[in-house]
Amino acid sequence: MTASPAAADPGLTPKPVWIVGAGPGAPDLLTLRAARMIEQADVLVWTDSLVNPQIAALAPEGCEQVRTSTLTLEQVMEVVLDRARAGKTVVRLHDGDPCLYGAIAEQICRLADAGIGVEVVPGLSAYQAAASALQSELTIPGLVQTIVLGRAGGRTGVPEREALERLAALRASLCLYLSARHVDEVQAELLRHYPADTPVAIGYRVSWPDQWLSVVPLAQMAQVSRERSLIRTTLYVVSPALAAPEEARSKLYSASHNHLFRGGA
Numbered sequence: 413m414t415a416s417p418a419a420a421d422p423g424l425t426p427k428p429v430w431i432v433g434a435g436p437g438a439p440d441l442l443t444l445r446a447a448r449m450i451e452q453a454d455v456l457v458w459t460d461s462l463v464n465p466q467i468a469a470l471a472p473e474g475c476e477q478v479r480t481s482t483l484t485l486e487q488v489m490e491v492v493l494d495r496a497r498a499g500k501t502v503v504r505l506h507d508g509d510p511c512l513y514g515a516i517a518e519q520i521c522r523l524a525d526a527g528i529g530v531e532v533v534p535g536l537s538a539y540q541a542a543a544s545a546l547q548s549e550l551t552i553p554g555l556v557q558t559i560v561l562g563r564a565g566g567r568t569g570v571p572e573r574e575a576l577e578r579l580a581a582l583r584a585s586l587c588l589y590l591s592a593r594h595v596d597e598v599q600a601e602l603l604r605h606y607p608a609d610t611p612v613a614i615g616y617r618v619s620w621p622d623q624w625l626s627v628v629p630l631a632q633m634a635q636v637s638r639e640r641s642l643i644r645t646t647l648y649v650v651s652p653a654l655a656a657p658e659e660a661r662s663k664l665y666s667a668s669h670n671h672l673f674r675g676g677a
């Protein structure tokens with residue numbers, strides 16, 4: 413934290429707090445709306461463990477910057493509420509898309525309790541950055557049409573009905589966040605459902621200058637992760653689509669498939 417409490421104006425209606433997605437890392441993967449909000453911030457409260465400092469640097473000179481990696485939710489909210497009550501434009505900057513593992517629900521609740529509204533700006537999520545870096549479509553017709561965004565249980569846990577074995581049973585394109593610490597259990601669980609040669613993309617700090625991204629057979633997922641000591645900022649994409657044959661072709665663009673925008677019966 414960098415500054416003392418702001419002076420609250422008792423007659424003031426606080427502006428909404430902006431919860432903004434910073435995308436996966438590369439500054440040019442930020443949305444224009446997100447960039448505009450950061451550029452207008454009086455106070456920028458940002459997840460410095462995952463957001464690129466170059467993005468935080470878009471904030472104007474004089475903007476109060478608060479890094480959250482060492483703070484508790486209570487400490488973060490103290491600053492956010494105090495500055496919002498003082499009529500400041502507060503931007504709470506999260507990595508990726510805020511709706512995914514961003515813990516924004518608890519922040520929105522506390523803001524609502526305080527009578528302060530929010531505006532949310534979406535961001536590109538890590539799985540989208542990984543798919544584009546791999547030049548892959550994760551929904552290949554006839555092969556896989558569903559993308560599951562999930563995580564291994566770990567300390568936070570997941571509801572029983574969303575246990576990894578249930579997600580794996582779909583054999584969809586499965587994107588696993590926050591799971592690298594549990595990669596041995598994850599691989600063992602996945603192998604019960606996916607064939608051992610199913611391609612798994614392992615993405616570390618995708619879109620950052622030190623990005624490491626590789627596609628390995630499922631049977632090697634844990635070993636490769638361990639060899640590279642991947643624990644943080646790692647995403648897995650388990651998908652038959654990553655090995656889709658070159659000739660895979662969507663019916664939508666096939667000459668034999670007519671639809672609303674391309675004549676025919």
Ligand SMILES: C[S@@+](CC[C@H](N)C(=O)[O-])C[C@H]1O[C@@H](n2cnc3c(N)ncnc32)[C@H](O)[C@@H]1O
Binds near residue numbers: 512644
């Ligand atoms: C707290 S979650 C937030 C996810 C974020 N809201 C999103 O939409 O990408 C953090 C996890 O997202 C994944 N992640 C975020 N950014 C990443 C990146 N650039 N490369 C690989 N994984 C990433 C990792 O699994 C990391 O542990």
